[in-house]
Amino acid sequence: MNAMLDTWHMAQRHIRALLRQPWWIVVTLIQPIIWLVLFGGLFETMENTPGWPEGVSFLEFITPGVIVMTAFFSAGWGGMSMIEDLNRGIIDRFLVSPAKRSSIIMGALLQSALSVSIQSVIVLVLALIMGASYPNGIGGLILLILIAALVGFGFGAFSNGLALIIRKEESLIAMMQFLLLPLTFMAAAFIPLDLAPDWIGSVAKFNPVNWGIEAGRSAAMDPSPDWGLITSRVGLLIVFGALMATFATRAFRSYQRTV
């Protein structure tokens, strides 16, 4: 109970800070739209490629990819605000209060999940306007957003844990740059893995971003969703999230050993 209240209070702090940055809001809202319009336009002819899934437009294909990717990216950068809070002594202030340790990270992740949900809704509405159709209705779309949030949770925890260990903005930026694009492209975000080289398909099996994209796409876009695939990928994402949350909590201990 206390942990949940603390998390909510911590999240409120992050949400307020974001709402006070109009430029952040504008950029965050525009970013996924750019992905959708840019990639949608650039690679539209992909849908004429032999082996492209029957009856799926390129726009419909990449919409779940863009949503999961947006969640993944914003989660990946989550550690930056952790480093800023560390440098300002704010984390130390929380650590000497009775606040639950986990709430420091969970609050940030909750805020991130909320902004990702808003971004997702905007992407979905825009894709709809651009001609996409959603065979599974609202239910499928909500499941897609939840799955995207789950991907965000795991990578957000990872980024925060990493921030506590390396504590240098430059190092975190380098680490994240190293991970973000490769993990996005080693997944079925923009083309089906059948059309990608075999080795990418093999790597994607172990890529949480791909788990999220496959499950989310099936839930939202597949006229007959593959529930076996959805359940197994969501299960994997939950395990991944739990591991990363444990890692992040451990990272606090490692941080406290050095102060």
Place this chain on the structure above:
Amino acid sequence: MTEQKAIEVLDLAKQYGDEIQALDGVSFSVEPGTVFGLLGPNGAGKSTCVKILTTLSHPTSGTAAVMGFDVLTQGAEVRNRIGVVAQSSTADREATARENLRLQGQLYRMKGKDLESRIDGLLTDFNLADSADRIVRGFSGGMERRLTIAMALVHRPEILFLDEPTTGLDPEVRAEMWEEISTLASREGMTILLTTHYLEEADNLAANLAIVDRGKIVAEGSPEELKRGLKGDAIHVEIGAAVTEEAVIAALARVDGVGEVILNERTLHARAADGARSVPSILQTLDAAGITADSVTVSRPSLDDVYLKYAGRTMEQAEKSDADQKKPGSDREEVTA
């Protein structure tokens, strides 16, 4: 059993890595309702001590208890009872003063009317009522400092830790801050542990103090006791040309009533039962030994002299030499330790 100490520290040691011994067997205790000062140069180990007492950092060895609760095994009990003001402001600069206070209260499980009226009271007490709903980014250094202290008090802690409460403030604001701290101590009967490298600050505020140097406590007592322990006046002589300490000590050994001779670079420090009367013979003796004196000052004992006597160097020198040493941890700690 004797009365419960507010803070009880026994043989506390903290080592960072293989090299840096931040604390090297520190013991002291603080009576409830008093202001206790840890005085020493930057890098002496004061902040490390505060970090251990506030459960942020773990000691390498030794024990520490706050209000009778062990900081290692009963951390949660300790955290509920303490307020901590860190060296630099830890307020959230993107939030308003009121929001900062509210979150702080919420983390201590305060809520509703109780919390809101406490916030209003603190905003008034700390002269922030007019800026309550302004974003902290626009605050002056003094305002931000007052807010940080108010934040540490929201939950009415039994013990307040103040780590270098006036570092970086201009003298006027510093005097105001001293006022606030004395008021807190006397009005609320709160136990306060403060660290400082300002001698006058310790002299002004602390009922008892421990002088910390290179991870060890070198002297302990009330400021008066410590100064009284010095017996006599302090004499400082600026020497014209470089000489060895041995030469100076040998020369002054012939002067009656002068002792505790220390040479620090070009400044000679000595102690005399009657300073003013010893000056002529000191100057004569130095002159006879071929040592020229540029200037002489005689003063009543100050805490600086206490520090000099026990640490073997002046605070200023200690600050200079220790500032170059690498400190553990993040950038932020380069001014800490």
